[in-house]
Amino acid sequence: MIRRAILAAALACAGAPPLAVRAQAPQAVETFDATWQIVRDSLFDRTFNGADWDQVRAELRPRAEAAKTAGELREVLRDMLGRLGLSHFAVIPSSPDAPGADADLHGEPGFDVRLIGRDLVVSSVDPHGGAAAAGVRPGSIVQAIGGTPTSAMLADITDRTPERVAQLAAWRAVLTRLRGPADSKVEIAFAEPSGATVTRTVTRRTEPGNPVTVGHLPTMYVRVQADAAKTPAGGQAGVIGFNVWMSTVDAPFQRAIDRFRSSDGIVIDLRGNPGGLAAMIMGIAGHFVGERVPLGTMKTRDTQLRFTVNPRIVNGSGQRVDVFHGPVAILVDGLTGSASECFAGGMQSIGRARVFGQTSMGQALPALFDRLPNGDVLIHALGDFVTATGTRLEGRGVIPDQPVPLTREDLAAGRDRPLEAALAWIDEHRK
C-alpha cells in the first residue's frame, strides 16, 4: 500500500544493461520457490485470479534456475507475479540487477508530473526544489529527460490504455530518469505554456520530509501540509494534505484538525498519495465520524476484517472534543492509491465525504512484505478491500462524486480546479 515508494525502490536498478555476467544469480531457485510458496499460501483468492499456479511454477522455475544475474531472476519473478493480474505484487531489489548497475534515486527534481492526454505535464513545482531554481513552471510539457524523448518512454501507452492505468504507467516510465543521486543534475527539455521550447538543467535534491523506515520497506519521506483557505463566498476552510500514510502523520494531522475544528469545511488532499499503513484510515476517519462504523472490509483467504472508524474525541492536548461535523471534501487523482483509496472510497461509501478530482489508481489490496532468500523484499497482496457499500476498489479506483479534469491550461494559470470545486461545495453547505 505504499505504491510509489515501493515502485521507486523496485525500479531503482531497472533499465541498466548488465555489465558483467555471473555464473548464476545468488540463491535463485530458493528465492523463486519462496516467492511462489508465499503467494500460494497467502493470496486471498484461492483461484489465483485464474492462473494455474502449479503450472506457472513448472513453466518458470527452469528460467529461474538459468538466471545468471539478480536482474534476470527478478524478471522471472515479475513474470510470475504478473500472471496474477493484481496490484501489490512487487520485488524490491536488495542489490543491483547486475554488478555495477546500481542507481541511487534519493534525489528528486522538485516537480511532479501528470499525464494529460498523451503529454507529460508538470503539475506542481516545489518552491524550494531544484526545478523552481531552474525556472520550471507548472503546465510545461516534459519533452525529454537526459536526452531521451518522453515519447519513447511512453511508447507503451496507447489510445486504448485506460486513463487510470496510463497515469501510473507514465509515472513508472519516467521515474528512474527524473530521479537520481542527490545533487546530481539532469537536463530536461520542456515545451512551456508560452510555446517556447527550453532545456533546463535541474539539480536533484534530497527528497524533503521526515524520513521514516518501517522494517524492510524503503525509507519514505513524510510530509504533512495544512493551510487555511477561503471559500468563494468567504467561508473558512482547512486544506490538509499528506504524501504517505505513515504513523508520523497522525500528530500533525491531529493538530491541523484542532486548528480547523471550527471552520466551515475541511478538504483532505490525497492527490499523489500512494497509500501506506492501511490501519491509519481508521484513526484519520475518526476525526470526522463520531460512530464506530466500518469504512470497508478486508477479505483474506480465511477471514474478514472490518476497517472500523475510531472516533477521535480527544484533541492533541488530551481534552475531550467533538469530531468535526462540517463538510469534508477529498481530492484524488490518478496517482492516489491503495490506503488513500480505501480511505476516500470508505468515506464516500458511508456518505461522510464528497470526492473531487480524477479517478484513482484502482490498486487497493492490503499487502504484506517479506524478505526473500536472496535479500530482496517481496510485496504481496493478502486481502481484498471492499467499501462499506460492497464496492471493490481494485481495478476500478475511487470514482469522484464530482469529476474535475486536469488541464494544462489550468496548471499554467496556477488554478487548482478540484480544490476550487471542493471549496465551492463547502459554500453550498454554509447556505
Place this chain on the structure above:
Amino acid sequence: MSLKLPLRRAAAALATAVLVAVTIPLGAQAPADKAPAADALPPAREIIDRHVKAIGGREAVLAHVSTHATGTFAVAASGMAGTVEIYGASKPDRTLLRITIPGLGQIASGFDGSHGWSTSPLTGPMLQEGKELEQSKFDADFYGELRDPARFASISTVEKAPFEGRPCYKVRLVRKDGTEDFDYYDAATGLKAGSVNTRETPMGTVTITSTETDYRKFGKLLMPTTIKQRTMAIEQTVTISTVEYDNVPPGTFDPPAEIKALIK
C-alpha cells in the same frame, strides 16, 4: 504468580497491534491436531496441575502480586523489530503492555481493573467496550495460569496431538460466555507448549496461535522466554529477557491522559 498469563494476554494484544500496524490483521491458522487420541487421556485438571507444578508450584505462583517483564519483539520476515514491556498485577487484576517499534512509534494497551484501552499512532486512543472489554477483564487475571475452574464453564482434555512438532495434550477451555480457547501441554515435560485463542478486536474476531518455548527460571518460577505468534501469514516473536516481581510502582496501570479523557 505466573508471569505467563500477562505474557499470554500481551501476546494477544501484541498480535492485534502489530498486525494492524502492518496493515494485515489477524487470521486463524489452526495447529495440527490430526493425531489420534491416546487410549487413556488424563483429566484436564491433572494436565494443568502438572504444568503448574513444573513451573514452580501453586504456592510459588501465588507468592507474587505483580510482575514487570522486558524483552524484544520482531516480525522477522518483514524486518520489524522493537522492544516490549509487560506489567501485571493482582487485586485488582491489571495489565499494561508497551511496544515501541522504530518507524511506527509506541503502541500500548492496558486494563486498569475497570477500563480496557489502547493507544496507537496508527488509530489513536481507544476505549474498549462490550465483548472486547469483557475479554480484557478475563485475560487480566493475574493468576490465570492456574486455570481456576470457577472461571470456566468447562475444562476438558480433547486429545493427545502434535502441536508445533511436539506431542501435546490439547485442553479445551470454555468460558462462561461460551467462547473457547485451547491450551497445548507438552506430554513429556508437562509444560504448556502454546495455545490457540480467539479474541474480539475492533476489526472483528481473530484467532492467534501461540507457542511458548525456552523456559527459563526467574525467581522460583519457570517462564517461557520465547513466544511465537502466528496469525495468517505473519509470525511474530516476543523474547523475554528480564522479569521482576513485586516491584511495580503505584500508578503504573493508570491510563494515559488521552484515555482518561475518553473515560470522562
